[in-house]
Amino acid sequence: MRGFTPGRRAMLGLAATGLAAPRLAGAQDAWPSRPVRYICPYAAGGPTDTLSRQFCQKMSEITGQQFVVENRTGSGGVVGNLAIAQSTPDGYTIGMGGIATHAISPTLYARLPFDPHKDFTFVTGLWQLPNLLVINNDIPARSVAELIAVLKANPGRYSYGSAGPGTTLHISGELFKMKAGVDMAHVPYRGSAAAYPDIIAGRVHMIFDNIPGALAQAREGRVRALGVTSAARSPVVPDVPSIAETLPGYDMSSWTCLCGPAGVPRAAIERMSAFARRALEAEDLKRQYLDQGSTAWWTTPEQVADFRAAEEQRLAPIIRASGARAE
Template identity: 65%
Template sequence: MSRRTALSAIAGTLAGFTATGHAQTGTDWPNQAVRYINLFPPGGATDTLSRIYCAKMSEIVGQQFVVENRSGSGGVVGTDAIAKSRPDGYTIGLSSIASQSIAPTLYANLPYNAAQDFTYISGLWQLPNLVVVNNDLPVRTVPELIALLKANPGKYAYGSSGAGTTPHLSGELLKQMAGLDVLHVPYRGGAPALLDLIGGRVQLIMDNIPGLLPSARDGKIRALAVTSPQRSPVVPDLPTMAEFLPGFEMTSWGAVCGPAGLPQPVVERLSAFSKRALENPDLIRGYRELGATPWWTTPDALVAFRAQEEARLAPVIRASGARVE
């Protein structure tokens, strides 16, 4: 064997190992801590749901799943970090409706390709929005709300946690399906939007259940419906928007993904461990307390679902005029 051939063989062998010296086949994964990148700041619903999942995964797998918050640009910053990480299974993270199915239409220059730059593992949760109004608004049902807004074009406003979010798109979908003229007021997060709703500066919000339900239960705002196709077990007495506007659906979701090229054994083990975690009674209880439903999928089903969501939401985003250059 020539010296050059020998060096090439050594280089090829070394390429099959990670920095820690373990073969990248994934058959022994995980043999060290796993980093999970969350796309949003600490303390929010996605952060809490992610930590519940990671805690259960740590318990099942026997290695720590450590949450790292990498927020910014509606999840784009953290998602790009996942895409550019080493494909060895030791960096995974949150795949969300915002980053993977809304961003491809919303952003003119996205630093990643949602269809090509990731290995999709499993769904984690589905989380509907709650439709709430200011207490002074003279409506108690969705039909009454639609009638009031239709009779007063341009008079009322709905708030959201920012352009391109599911609260924003929920409002746009309502406008498009019911033929309404309602002003959109974007805020830097759900909390300031809620404060202005209580104060009467906006009259309507459709945001994730965890952020709105405590105020609704305290009587500070009035809840009318949920935006999921089925009623929520957290608020079973509330109807769905689809009961009045057939086909109305706007459900936030979270899934777990890694960079493109994860070894198949890692994908299979991550999928199987995730299924065990999502079927655990403690996790189910923790998710439902936040209004979320555990949601396991196969990797192939998640790939198809993400693409379907992008196609479904693209016309709503374009019609809204929202665009990030």
């Protein structure tokens, strides 16, 4: 007589009674036992892709399993994060969330194809990247305080560029306007690099850009750096004050996190978090991140989930006040 093989319904019954649980738990305790897919929601070759690949390389070294980066681009990171949310919750498809998709987009978009509150399992922070305020060289200001004085004396005369509505560059400018009580026009571009010819020529007067791009322009003398947008000074440019030193409470940094779909088993998340901590605290990875203007940022799963929720709540009134909307 041929041996009996239980069907799908019978197997589900075994799982429901707990008879199959030890085998599943054992598999999760061994995470990762096979290659892991990491979805980067931005284009290959860009800064987030580079930082993601450096993290995945370190995770491969630590775990002995390959972490394969897959670029799924579109709609400011929404397409890639939808792919994460819709993946099988077994810990073998993870990826990069962050301020754009999980804190700004819930207010910026009238409708999202995923729910940032319910459709993800958060693992840890990955990195933080502040912006750098740089201005046209002809503006008579060599500090944030002097710039505010110039702006208040000339309401509506000056403008700032950004990489587009709803980006951290745009929100940095709107938060500056609110905190300083100044009036500036917003001029959006298709990426921050496109703004610099106008800023250098004085057609637009300043930008709150990610540190790497802004710092390169400042070091070449094309613009003047006045302040970083993080609450404290950045180790990348320790000689540049934070804007918060003049405007208490000012804080606007890009951040990213490691996440998977909702329902990833806790055992896998705990192992993932522990391996990620080893990766993000490795001296070589920290140096690589600093070289690109960012700082490695490990958190517990609970800390990053709470941080995301707080950021959404904090940024919502700024986004609404700016009038930025995306469909």
